[in-house]
Amino acid sequence: MADEKVLDDRLTQIGARSIPEFDGVHDVWPRGDRLNAVRDAAAAYKKRFKEQGVIRAAKSVDIAAAPYPVNYAFHDAVSVPSLPILSMINRMVVVQYEDWNGTPRTLVFEPTVPDGSAEAPYYRNLQKLADKVPGGKLFTDFIYKQYNEPGDVLEKLGLSRDDIDFCTFDHLHVQDSRMILGSTEVIEGESAPREPLFGDAKMLVHSRELATLQSMHPMQWAWYVDGSLGGVDPDKFATFDGDIELGVGVSLLWTPGHTDGNHSLVINTEDGVWVSSENGISLDNWQPELSKIPGVRRYHEQFGREICPNSNTLEDSLDQYDSMIKEKTMADPCGDDPRWLQILPSTELAPWKRFWPVVPTYVHGGIDYGTIESGLK
Structure with a gap:
């Protein structure tokens, strides 16, 4: 009971609340029954979620x-010779809403700082390899593209x-x-400690994701x-467990599997519900039966x-x-083509002809609702 009160107090401080429909679904056994429980819980929650209202803007x-x-992007499903590497585009989403205390809030989802991402071991090693081979610079230019920094957005x-x-x-x-929340330490290669990118803003993070950073498996x-x-000041993190709704028309649903603490942004708009995560990098991942990427539909048919x-x-x-079924259940059909769901990959396969035939079958291209306003605090 004491632990539940601590969790409730944590959510109350940020104007959020838990989602009872998902209580216990991740403990259901056997696994086939768990999938059904996740699907049923998402359908039940979606009805209540939509009745609560829509966001102010996104x-x-x-x-x-x-x-x-x-091979990572589609679980080794692609069945034709193609470039081994493709490009995916990260999008930052700004969402404005009213929390459960009636306070207007501004949330930034996926404010990636490219210089920080380049230091992940996978990308650092990839860049070292490109630097060593003839034509490596051309390869880098072929794959990378910079659009905006989060501060510019x-x-x-x-x-x-x-x-x-x-x-x-x-x-x-x-x-x-450190590049988002600020740090008292100087990052290697820099001359001074980083200031917070978003002032006093807190980073919402699932407790399991933060714990992964604190004690990582090889x-x-x-x-x-x-x-x-x-x-990084620990108080800059606002941790949560399970599934939470931040306010009217916006929730963070726990969608484990890709990582232990993965969660998905879910927003309700005038066009219905949108879901965003990186469980897939194109709609083809969630709807393989509609995919024109060679091998992806066959993956669906062969394995059911x-x-x-x-x-x-x-x-x-x-x-x-199970998490991707949770997302599919929550998402509404697209108005322009109802065959496709309103799922916006947080990092999406680039629709560039240079990667044909591994290009997304359908692309939403982003979202734009209402008017983003300054001075809501």
């Missing part, structure tokens, strides 16, 4: 394109860093918390930035699977499967 802006192996939207209440990532692969190491918690996961780190492949 806007997505592209940050950068970075390389990613094809705020300026474009008419916001200041002090307008931001919270930031969050669906998980902390290739993220350097199988997780390559995708997390070494020392990313160094000098409703999804084709993004699989660079399958910390638990069954959990990730």
